[in-house]
Amino acid sequence: MVGGVNHAIAQLADAGFDLVHTFDPIAAAREPGWDHLAGGHRLALLIGNTRALWPHFVAAMKDPALAAEPDPLDRYTERAVDAAFPGARVEYAHRAYDGRYRPFQRLAAATGFGVLVPSQLVIHPIYGPWFALRAVILVDGGAPVHLPIAPPYRCTQSCGAAFEAARDATHWESWLAVRDACSQRAWRYPEDQIRYHYTKEWIPPVEDADPP
Numbered sequence: 001m002v003g004g005v006n007h008a009i010a011q012l013a014d015a016g017f018d019l020v021h022t023f024d025p026i027a028a029a030r031e032p033g034w035d036h037l038a039g040g041h042r043l044a045l046l047i048g049n050t051r052a053l054w055p056h057f058v059a060a061m062k063d064p065a066l067a068a069e070p071d072p073l074d075r076y077t078e079r080a081v082d083a084a085f086p087g088a089r090v091e092y093a094h095r096a097y098d099g100r101y102r103p104f105q106r107l108a109a110a111t112g113f114g115v116l117v118p119s120q121l122v123i124h125p126i127y128g129p130w131f132a133l134r135a136v137i138l139v140d141g142g143a144p145v146h147l148p149i150a151p152p153y154r155c156t157q158s159c160g161a162a163f164e165a166a167r168d169a170t171h172w173e174s175w176l177a178v179r180d181a182c183s184q185r186a187w188r189y190p191e192d193q194i195r196y197h198y199t200k201e202w203i204p205p206v207e208d209a210d211p212p
């Protein structure tokens, strides 16, 4: 079974979902909004991505049917998870359940993936704020242990001011400024990925010209 899970994780990584954080769903059920995880599996995977997703998604968008979807990235995510973990119990960050989103950020903080800071973003010790949380998948296996982590040592919490400034702003660039307020920028998304995530505007990339 472990081999099966590892193979499925590798398949997800091949689709651009390069972050996998294991956690104990029964322990996580103590968090508000996650109590329904109690009493079942002992192992769950929090799936996410860094900028590694972007080239895979750009390639997938050559499919006109996907490009015509109202939320292509959400559909791409669901197809990749279904293909890697057929029949598994899955919850998605982009879906509302009984009218409410699952509080993925609180789950990420409680299970030691990252720390929630005043900008209302989770900061990962390596990727900073430059990742996305996509899904929780329940699988067979034993419970891992992670403790919540401390804020990264360079964190000044000054992003709170950028967050307050963005709340009443109408330009998406104000929300980008919230993320850019974090000093951990090494994994910043490329500009076209940023534009897509903040505006949902899809600008097909210019193909390389054929060599002469």
Ligand code: B12
Pocket (backbone or CB within 6 Å): 033, 092, 093, 094, 100, 101, 102, 103, 104, 105, 106, 116, 119, 120, 121, 122, 123, 128, 129, 130, 131, 132, 133, 134, 163, 167, 175, 178, 179, 197, 198
């Ligand atoms: C709805 C939503 C939004 C709404 C916010 C509505 C609101 N007031 O909560 C809007 C459309 C404005 C939004 C904007 C953005 N979002 Co958003 N959003 C979500 C979503 C789908 C649900 C949040 C939610 O309701 N959770 C349920 C409640 C019950 O949880 P909660 O813990 O009580 O509340 C949390 C959030 O609501 C947030 N929050 C609380 N108050 C406020 C107020 C404002 C104005 C905002 C923006 C957020 C916010 O912080 C809380 C602590 O965790 C999550 C995915 C998920 N399922 O978690 C992504 C999510 C939180 N968003 C994310 C991101 C990246 C963004 C953006 C930066 C742009 C983007 N889409 O790329 C912007 C700007 C946010 C920022 N702080 O800079 C990421 C955060 C990743 C991270 N590093 O933490 C998530 C996890 C999605 C993902 N795929 O990874 N978002």
